[in-house]
Amino acid sequence: xxxxxxxxxxxxxxGSSKFAISFGVCAALILLCFVTGAVNYKTSQAQxxxxxxxxxxxxxxxxxxxxxxxxxxxxxPHPLASLVSGVSNDIGRTTEVRGRGxxxxxxxxxxxxxxxxxxxxxxxxxxxxxxxxxxxxxLGYDAISGEKERGxxxxxxxxxxxxxxxxxxxxxxxxxxxxxxxLLALAIGSLIYPILGVPLSGIDWLRLALIILAGLxxxxxxxxxxxxxSAFTQRTSSSFLVLLVVWIGAVLIIxxxxxxxxxxxxxxxxxxxxxxxxxxxxxxxxxxxRTRMSEFNTPPxxxxxxxxxxxxxxxxxxxxxxxxxxxxxxxxxxxxxxxEDRANKQQAQERLAFSIARVSPSASFALATxxxxxxxxxxxEHYRDQTMDYQQEYGKFMKExxxxxxxxxxxxxxxxxxxxxxxxxxxxxxMPAFKYAPxxxxxxxxxxxxDLGLLAFFNLLFFTGSVFGFLRYDVR
Amino acid sequence: xxxxxxGAAMLEAVTLTKRYEDGVLALDxxxxxVKPGQIFAMLGANGAGKTTAINLFLNFIEPTDGEARIDGxxxxxxxxxxxQRVAYVSENVMLYPNFTAVQNLDYFARLGGKTGYTKDDYxxxxxxxxLSEDAHNKRLKGFSKGMRQKCGIAIAxxxxxxxxxxxxxxxxxxxxAGFEFQQLLDSLRTEGKAILMSTHDIFRAKEVADIIAxxxxxxxxxxxxxxxxxxQDLERLYMQYMAGHTAAEAVA
Ligand SMILES: Nc1ncnc2c1ncn2[C@@H]1O[C@H](COP(=O)(O)OP(=O)(O)OP(=O)(O)O)[C@@H](O)[C@H]1O
Ligand SMILES: [Mg+2]
Numbered sequence: 001x002x003x004x005x006x007x008x009x010x011x012x013x014x015g016s017s018k019f020a021i022s023f024g025v026c027a028a029l030i031l032l033c034f035v036t037g038a039v040n041y042k043t044s045q046a047q048x049x050x051x052x053x054x055x056x057x058x059x060x061x062x063x064x065x066x067x068x069x070x071x072x073x074x075x076x077p078h079p080l081a082s083l084v085s086g087v088s089n090d091i092g093r094t095t096e097v098r099g100r101g102x103x104x105x106x107x108x109x110x111x112x113x114x115x116x117x118x119x120x121x122x123x124x125x126x127x128x129x130x131x132x133x134x135x136x137x138x139l140g141y142d143a144i145s146g147e148k149e150r151g152x153x154x155x156x157x158x159x160x161x162x163x164x165x166x167x168x169x170x171x172x173x174x175x176x177x178x179x180x181x182x183l184l185a186l187a188i189g190s191l192i193y194p195i196l197g198v199p200l201s202g203i204d205w206l207r208l209a210l211i212i213l214a215g216l217x218x219x220x221x222x223x224x225x226x227x228x229x230s231a232f233t234q235r236t237s238s239s240f241l242v243l244l245v246v247w248i249g250a251v252l253i254i255x256x257x258x259x260x261x262x263x264x265x266x267x268x269x270x271x272x273x274x275x276x277x278x279x280x281x282x283x284x285x286x287x288x289x290r291t292r293m294s295e296f297n298t299p300p301x302x303x304x305x306x307x308x309x310x311x312x313x314x315x316x317x318x319x320x321x322x323x324x325x326x327x328x329x330x331x332x333x334x335x336x337x338x339x340e341d342r343a344n345k346q347q348a349q350e351r352l353a354f355s356i357a358r359v360s361p362s363a364s365f366a367l368a369t370x371x372x373x374x375x376x377x378x379x380x381e382h383y384r385d386q387t388m389d390y391q392q393e394y395g396k397f398m399k400e401x402x403x404x405x406x407x408x409x410x411x412x413x414x415x416x417x418x419x420x421x422x423x424x425x426x427x428x429x430x431m432p433a434f435k436y437a438p439x440x441x442x443x444x445x446x447x448x449x450x451d452l453g454l455l456a457f458f459n460l461l462f463f464t465g466s467v468f469g470f471l472r473y474d475v476r
Numbered sequence: 477x478x479x480x481x482x483g484a485a486m487l488e489a490v491t492l493t494k495r496y497e498d499g500v501l502a503l504d505x506x507x508x509x510v511k512p513g514q515i516f517a518m519l520g521a522n523g524a525g526k527t528t529a530i531n532l533f534l535n536f537i538e539p540t541d542g543e544a545r546i547d548g549x550x551x552x553x554x555x556x557x558x559x560q561r562v563a564y565v566s567e568n569v570m571l572y573p574n575f576t577a578v579q580n581l582d583y584f585a586r587l588g589g590k591t592g593y594t595k596d597d598y599x600x601x602x603x604x605x606x607l608s609e610d611a612h613n614k615r616l617k618g619f620s621k622g623m624r625q626k627c628g629i630a631i632a633x634x635x636x637x638x639x640x641x642x643x644x645x646x647x648x649x650x651x652x653a654g655f656e657f658q659q660l661l662d663s664l665r666t667e668g669k670a671i672l673m674s675t676h677d678i679f680r681a682k683e684v685a686d687i688i689a690x691x692x693x694x695x696x697x698x699x700x701x702x703x704x705x706x707x708q709d710l711e712r713l714y715m716q717y718m719a720g721h722t723a724a725e726a727v728a
Binding site for chain 1: 562575579
């Protein structure tokens with residue numbers, strides 16, 4: 001009996017013109033999404049390579065490493081980021097590396113191409129969030145109330161048919177009728193990536209598979225929710241209306257409202273506030289050092305020794321370097337304290353916002369998929385940590401080359417203006433390359449697992465809700 | 477099968493009473509019995525309580541008092557068991573518009589526990605209810621009300637249950653189909669089915685029914701074997717009952 005109902009449900013849904021049209025549109029969008037994702041990735045990749053080359057090119061012809069200005073490193077694009085953009089378009093991708101001090105990335109995708117910021121990208125995440133959740137509602141909103149309206153519920157229950165069997169058949173049938181075709185479209189879509197020449201590593205395939213799983217769980221939650229609502233309403237028009245309101249709340253309102261709410265509840269000092277505090281300290285320290293500088297005195301030349309400008313210059317530069325090191329240390333301590341304090345408050349705020357937002361499956365879906373794609377909020381931090389590691393490497397390299405860590409500051413040099421000897425050019429390729437390592441899979445998965453579980457829980461909750469709703473349903 | 481011997485009721489209402497949540501007393505201590513091989517016709521104004529009675533037999537609603545029994549099984553106590561023994565045709569048969577007639581038949585036959593039917597079985601039952609062959613494999617979307625009604629009747633026949641509940645089955649049937657339906661009822665009676673039918677068609681009721689009941693305001697105001705009403709003008713009688721005359725006055 002269960003099988004009969006499941007089969008009928010699948011045939012009923014898939015055979016309807018409602019399904020043919022809406023699923024056709026969705027399948028086309030899915031394919032389009034992978035195509036634009038691949039194209040987008042390739043464009044970003046080309047831009048990234050060009051920027052890297054340009055950075056090296058501008059070092060060409062320089063004759064000493066001191067003159068290297070504006071050494072830039074870049075966050076490389078990731079193929080999955082074109083499917084689940086997360087924050088990847090909002091954060092700065094370009095970091096100007098100096099030997100010292102805080103590094104700040106700028107030049108986000110949205111900042112550079114604001115037109116994309118206006119309408120955002122059509123990525124897989126958006127497709128699931130907005131389009132496929134609506135498809136689920138469209139297929140599920142009349143599951144029970146529609147049968148009642150059609151009069152088929154009466155006829156069905158003139159048989160010795162247990163209600164639990166019926167609702168189970170409905171749920172399983174409509175789930176399969178939605179998930180299987182979607183999975184098919186997504187699988188075909190995934191193949192577009194390698195076909196268009198965007199290679200995915202084994203781990204990336206695994207990530208993509210989990211992203212799709214999260215998507216199906218998300219869509220499944222909306223489907224079971226729709227069946228549940230239809231099992232609590234007598235008319236399709238009311239179930240549709242209820243679902244529309246719930247959809248707006250879950251997809252559009254709750255995630256945004258949670259951020260606003262958490263913002264009101266936990267106060268986080270702004271970056272500007274911090275920056276001005278840091279600037280104040282910096283100028284104070286500079287003031288103090290200036291006095292020290294003016295008091296700089298070379299030890300008197302030993303009797304019988306000549307005044308040696310070279311030696312004196314070296315002493316002076318070492319002195320300046322030590323001052324700078326001391327300043328740096330103090331700044332780093334102070335900045336670190338401020339940053340940490342801010343980070344703690346921010347984390348509390350985020351945690352609160354996410355807890356509120358997770359009332360909606362939409363939030364869980366966004367959090368899980370962006371974690372899996374490596375484009376969640378941690379991307380910024382992850383990238384910064386790596387730029388800071390690179391900064392160490394860079395500083396060491398510069399010290400090797402120049403004997404000093406210039407840190408972009410003024411350095412007094414004595415040039416051997418020997419007209420005869422042509423200065424040798426530096427070899428930019430000696431500069432250590434920045435190798436970005438995306439977050440490890442285990443790390444990403446660890447951050448996604450809770451939300452994946454939550455999505456599964458939503459399915460179970462609405463599933464059970466549907467069964468309970470239907471056991472008391474007036475089938476007349 | 478023991479109950480199929482003449483005398484034992486297949487469909488039975490025992491002081492069946494239904495008061496809806498809003499206080500309407502739709503059925504007021506109604507009792508009647510339909511034996512195998514009998515057709516019981518319920519006449520009565522709109523809102524008299526006919527559909528309510530049928531809904532009680534199908535356990536769509538719970539009785540306020542009394543009980544409905546199918547083959548001796550109390551429907552609100554063992555609904556699944558009771559409903560295995562009854563087939564039902566609703567007032568306005570609505571099936572799955574995206575399925576063909578045969579697909580609809582197949583689905584509902586399976587729900588009724590009948591899995592062994594072949595294409596030929598569906599074809600012959602559809603022909604039996606008067607649905608022309610070219611419509612058998614068409615989607616129900618384009619069916620007229622009468623065509624859907626015929627499919628509904630076919631579904632009831634396929635269930636092959638000892639009891640049949642018909643709620644205004646002839647509404648929507650053209651005169652020819654109505655006449656054919658009457659013949660169909662005759663043959664079902666010959667097969668030994670117990671049939672409870674609500675109808676507004678006084679003349680057809682008189683032709684086909686074994687027992688005729690007139691309902692008014694949730695009560696059965698007249699219940700007579702059709703044979704005893706042979707010489708009477710049933711329409712006039714009906715009007716008198718509706719006007720509130722007592723049984724004695726009316727028959728007199
Ligand atoms: N769900 C309900 N809630 C409240 N009252 C109801 C409900 N269903 C029916 N009634 C009332 O019960 C009474 C009997 O209705 P019922 O549908 O049984 O009449 P009927 O004899 O089938 O009428 P018709 O010939 O129009 O089909 C009517 O007064 C109706 O208003
Ligand atoms: Mg009625």
